[in-house]
Amino acid sequence: MKKKINLTNMTSVIALVVLCLVLSIAEPAFRSFGNLINIFQQVTVIAVIALGINLVIFTGGIDISVGSVVAFTGIVMGKIIVEGGMPPFVGVLAALVIGLLCGTFNGVMIAKFKLQPMIATLAMMSMARGAALTLADGQTITGYSEGFRWIGVGVIPGTQVPVQIVFMIIFYLIAFYIMRYRKFGRYIYSIGGNEEATRLSGINTVQYKIMAYAISGFCAAIASVILVAKLNSAQSTAGLDYEMDAIASCVIGGSSLLGGFGSVWGTFVGAIIMIVIRNGLNLLNVSSNLQKLVIGVVILLAVLADSLRHKDDAK
Amino acid sequence: MEENYLVQMEDITVEFPGVLALDKVKFNARSGEVHVLLGENGAGKSTIMKVLAGVNTNYEGKITYKGEEIIAKSVDEQRKRGVSIIFQEMNLLKNLTVAENIFLGRQPMTKLRSVDWKKMNAEARRLLQEIHSDISEKAQVSSLSVGQMQMVEIAKALSFDSDIIIMDEPTSALTEKEVQALFEIIAKLKKDNVAIIYISHRLEEIMKIGDRLTVFRDGKYIDTVNIADITMDEMVSMMVGREMTDYYPKVSVKPGQKLLEVKNAKQKNTLKGVSFYARGGEITGFYGLMGAGRTELMRAIFGADQLDSGEIFIGGKKHKISSCEQAKSLGMAFLTEDRKSQGLILKFDLNQNISLANLDNSMGKFGLDMDKENRNNQKLADSMNVKTPSLKQKAKNLSGGNQQKVVICKWLNTEADIFIFDEPTRGIDVGAKTEIYKIMNSLKEQGKAVVVVSSELTECMGISDRIYVMHEGTITGTVEVNDMQYITEELMVGYATASKKAKKVEENEKEN
Ligand SMILES: Nc1ncnc2c1ncn2[C@@H]1O[C@H](COP(=O)(O)OP(=O)(O)OP(=O)(O)O)[C@@H](O)[C@H]1O
Ligand SMILES: [Mg+2]
Numbered sequence: 001m002k003k004k005i006n007l008t009n010m011t012s013v014i015a016l017v018v019l020c021l022v023l024s025i026a027e028p029a030f031r032s033f034g035n036l037i038n039i040f041q042q043v044t045v046i047a048v049i050a051l052g053i054n055l056v057i058f059t060g061g062i063d064i065s066v067g068s069v070v071a072f073t074g075i076v077m078g079k080i081i082v083e084g085g086m087p088p089f090v091g092v093l094a095a096l097v098i099g100l101l102c103g104t105f106n107g108v109m110i111a112k113f114k115l116q117p118m119i120a121t122l123a124m125m126s127m128a129r130g131a132a133l134t135l136a137d138g139q140t141i142t143g144y145s146e147g148f149r150w151i152g153v154g155v156i157p158g159t160q161v162p163v164q165i166v167f168m169i170i171f172y173l174i175a176f177y178i179m180r181y182r183k184f185g186r187y188i189y190s191i192g193g194n195e196e197a198t199r200l201s202g203i204n205t206v207q208y209k210i211m212a213y214a215i216s217g218f219c220a221a222i223a224s225v226i227l228v229a230k231l232n233s234a235q236s237t238a239g240l241d242y243e244m245d246a247i248a249s250c251v252i253g254g255s256s257l258l259g260g261f262g263s264v265w266g267t268f269v270g271a272i273i274m275i276v277i278r279n280g281l282n283l284l285n286v287s288s289n290l291q292k293l294v295i296g297v298v299i300l301l302a303v304l305a306d307s308l309r310h311k312d313d314a315k
Numbered sequence: 316m317e318e319n320y321l322v323q324m325e326d327i328t329v330e331f332p333g334v335l336a337l338d339k340v341k342f343n344a345r346s347g348e349v350h351v352l353l354g355e356n357g358a359g360k361s362t363i364m365k366v367l368a369g370v371n372t373n374y375e376g377k378i379t380y381k382g383e384e385i386i387a388k389s390v391d392e393q394r395k396r397g398v399s400i401i402f403q404e405m406n407l408l409k410n411l412t413v414a415e416n417i418f419l420g421r422q423p424m425t426k427l428r429s430v431d432w433k434k435m436n437a438e439a440r441r442l443l444q445e446i447h448s449d450i451s452e453k454a455q456v457s458s459l460s461v462g463q464m465q466m467v468e469i470a471k472a473l474s475f476d477s478d479i480i481i482m483d484e485p486t487s488a489l490t491e492k493e494v495q496a497l498f499e500i501i502a503k504l505k506k507d508n509v510a511i512i513y514i515s516h517r518l519e520e521i522m523k524i525g526d527r528l529t530v531f532r533d534g535k536y537i538d539t540v541n542i543a544d545i546t547m548d549e550m551v552s553m554m555v556g557r558e559m560t561d562y563y564p565k566v567s568v569k570p571g572q573k574l575l576e577v578k579n580a581k582q583k584n585t586l587k588g589v590s591f592y593a594r595g596g597e598i599t600g601f602y603g604l605m606g607a608g609r610t611e612l613m614r615a616i617f618g619a620d621q622l623d624s625g626e627i628f629i630g631g632k633k634h635k636i637s638s639c640e641q642a643k644s645l646g647m648a649f650l651t652e653d654r655k656s657q658g659l660i661l662k663f664d665l666n667q668n669i670s671l672a673n674l675d676n677s678m679g680k681f682g683l684d685m686d687k688e689n690r691n692n693q694k695l696a697d698s699m700n701v702k703t704p705s706l707k708q709k710a711k712n713l714s715g716g717n718q719q720k721v722v723i724c725k726w727l728n729t730e731a732d733i734f735i736f737d738e739p740t741r742g743i744d745v746g747a748k749t750e751i752y753k754i755m756n757s758l759k760e761q762g763k764a765v766v767v768v769s770s771e772l773t774e775c776m777g778i779s780d781r782i783y784v785m786h787e788g789t790i791t792g793t794v795e796v797n798d799m800q801y802i803t804e805e806l807m808v809g810y811a812t813a814s815k816k817a818k819k820v821e822e823n824e825k826e827n
Contacts, residue, residue: 177682181681181682183675183678186667186670189663189667190660190663190671193662194659194661196656196657197658197659198660198671200617200651201725202642202643202644202672203672204638204640261662
């Protein structure tokens with residue numbers, strides 16, 4: 001198993017290198033330092049969302065509600081901080097709690113009431129977006145304090161390293177440790193490998209599945225905080241299609257949609273690939289409509305590769 | 316030498332990464348004979364049959380079939396040539412019905428080009444009746460027990476007009492009655508001049524129905540003999556390469572406390588008020604026919620399913636068990652009968668499988684310690700003689716019997732006091748079976764309670780200290796310690812078919 005993951009990690013890293021080489025030849029602007037920092041800054045939001053979705057995918061499930069959860073938690077936070085005039089940490093806390101609750105709700109529906117993950121999170125996708133639209137009432141909530149915005153635009157003093165990247169790397173380190181060295185991680189993979197065998201080994205699969213979805217919602221909320229701080233605005237239309245990019249990151253990074261396989265670092269590389277493709281298409285002046293099409297093809301190829309890779313596991 | 320064999324395989328070699336599964340072996344079969352293939356777990360029996368059936372196309376060697384040399388390229392092609400196979404590991408699609416599985420890919424059609432359900436179900440019904448099975452052709456396969464799935468596999472193999480039928484451990488989950496039905500079928504097939512290749516670890520069966528015997532050991536050809544010419548002991552020593560005497564080693568331990576007691580367990584149609592107990596230092600056997608409710612009972616005790624009513628006492632204390640997690644924390648271990656879908660994570664490696672029920676054993680200072688895990692597991696795997704190049708091997712790449720050993724390792728890795736084993740030796744070779752009995756004995760000596768569900772009568776009688784016989788959700792017979800010597804196979808089968816009313820053979824000894 002280890003070998004295979006390393007191999008797929010390598011393929012995605014190679015793909016990334018090739019992609020960067022091609023882009024830097026086709027468009028010199030790609031190589032500029034400013035653009036590289038730019039890419040990394042764009043990666044954080046998707047990478048953090050993907051981190052959460054990854055857990056769900058490891059269990060063999062899927063979560064398509066994250067984009068809406070980003071919008072919903074963002075609006076709640078904006079309301080509290082800007083309109084409520086409360087200290088930023090109250091807004092952040094509220095956003096995180098709501099993200100966690102949305103995820104837990106998904107988890108309960110799926111693990112306890114046995115709904116299809118796709119259907120349950122589709123419902124959440126609609127509910128959270130609806131809540132965001134209703135709350136925002138067409139407005140963009142803008143005007144945050146310098147302190148709050150530091151999360152999104154600040155740099156580590158004396159360097160040019162953006163704070164958000166540091167956050168992201170810390171999250172990834174924690175996730176890596178948990179997935180590889182804690183029982184929790186092993187159980188999550190095992191559920192994706194064979195849920196019934198895992199349950200019959202005396203493991204509370206319901207609880208672990210709920211936790212996976214809860215963490216997915218939580219990560220979406222964290223991403224939302226970074227996003228609002230970065231853009232200085234919360235919008236009810238924020239996070240559209242983010243679930244697509246995040247799921248694609250996981251799959252490109254080698255996570256199997258059948259569950260049981262994948263790695264945290266693979267997903268990181270996958271997220272970078274997604275952003276580099278978008279960035280490259282932008283630099284090459286590809287229209288956003290056409291971009292959607294290209295990204296769709298990329299996702300399709302990644303899923304196809306996944307299903308070929310794990311063909312003999314699909315029983 | 317130039318006999319006209321129906322099929323002749325020569326110099327067959329199959330290699331997997333790190334494993335030479337077959338090393339220039341030969342095998343042949345005549346029409347109208349039962350040719351038994353015998354060998355220890357991992358000897359290469361399934362592998363060579365998968366070559367013949369066109370499943371494993373990556374082989375070297377020569378196959379002569381009906382006088383001409385062929386290359387086995389695909390299952391379809393081989394089937395058209397007249398080769399069909401009953402797989403050792405059940406290959407049915409679980410979300411389809413029995414009839415759909417039997418006629419998968421060749422459903423009878425109506426004139427309007429839609430599936431002719433009526434005809435298909437009727438045909439399936441007829442095939443099932445032929446093997447005396449009362450499984451409903453409309454039942455979804457996921458609702459069947461392993462034994463029932465095996466019957467469906469048999470029905471399916473019979474539905475092809477074959478010249479060779481390969482049966483890879485067809486009876487491993489069947490009880491006497493179903494085995495009898497299968498033997499009748501085999502006799503009929505023989506008359507119709509069909510060649511039957513029969514793989515089994517049940518020696519009595521082999522003696523009974525086999526004509527010739529070929530033995531493999533560690534991927535090598537050993538010999539082919541007429542079964543009439545040899546004894547069972549000779550058969551075993553050909554297979555394991557040494558003499559074996561004591562198949563059912565016994566140790567005597569003074570029974571301790573009742574560690575597990577169940578009173579009046581009821582569950583819809585499956586359990587109609589079952590009471591029993593299991594003591595420490597004792598092996599409690601459960602015998603019965605397919606569908607008697609033994610598996611359902613054990614699943615409910617372990618919290619995998621719920622009881623409708625009844626009481627469960629663990630170590631004398633009453634508990635309501637609502638999950639497997641809880642059962643495990645109360646000191647129970649449960650080996651499920653279906654290793655493929657309930658016991659193993661096939662796509663994970665052996666380490667991950669063996670550690671799953673007790674990761675605490677693999678914890679180091681900073682979390683999971685993979686080296687420690689590997690060391691622990693290696694010890695367990697060695698004690699069970701699991702045949703694999705390394706513990707990094709995926710579970711699905713192991714032979715059936717070795718997979719079973721891995722699941723047993725998983726539970727030995729826990730510190731349970733009550734071990735429930737549902738068909739623990741399914742698919743395990745004679746030598747390894749004895750190893751497993753020894754492990755059960757050592758659990759017994761440690762004062763643990765061992766509950767064994769077994770459909771193999773000789774095994775159940777050979778290893779158990781006390782036996783319960785179940786029939787249609789009730790206990791129809793109880794054999795106490797002191798009565799074990801008086802019990803006969805006929806009596807046991809009588810209990811299991813409820814032809815004798817539940818009664819003790821002799822009431823002279825009442826246990827507390
Ligand atoms: N796909 C595979 N990849 C790697 N090794 C394999 C694979 N299939 C079988 N093997 C190995 O080949 C050897 C022979 O396996 P095989 O299944 O033929 O044994 P068997 O004689 O049928 O044993 P059993 O009695 O346990 O069913 C075993 O060591 C097994 O681990
Ligand atoms: Mg086999």
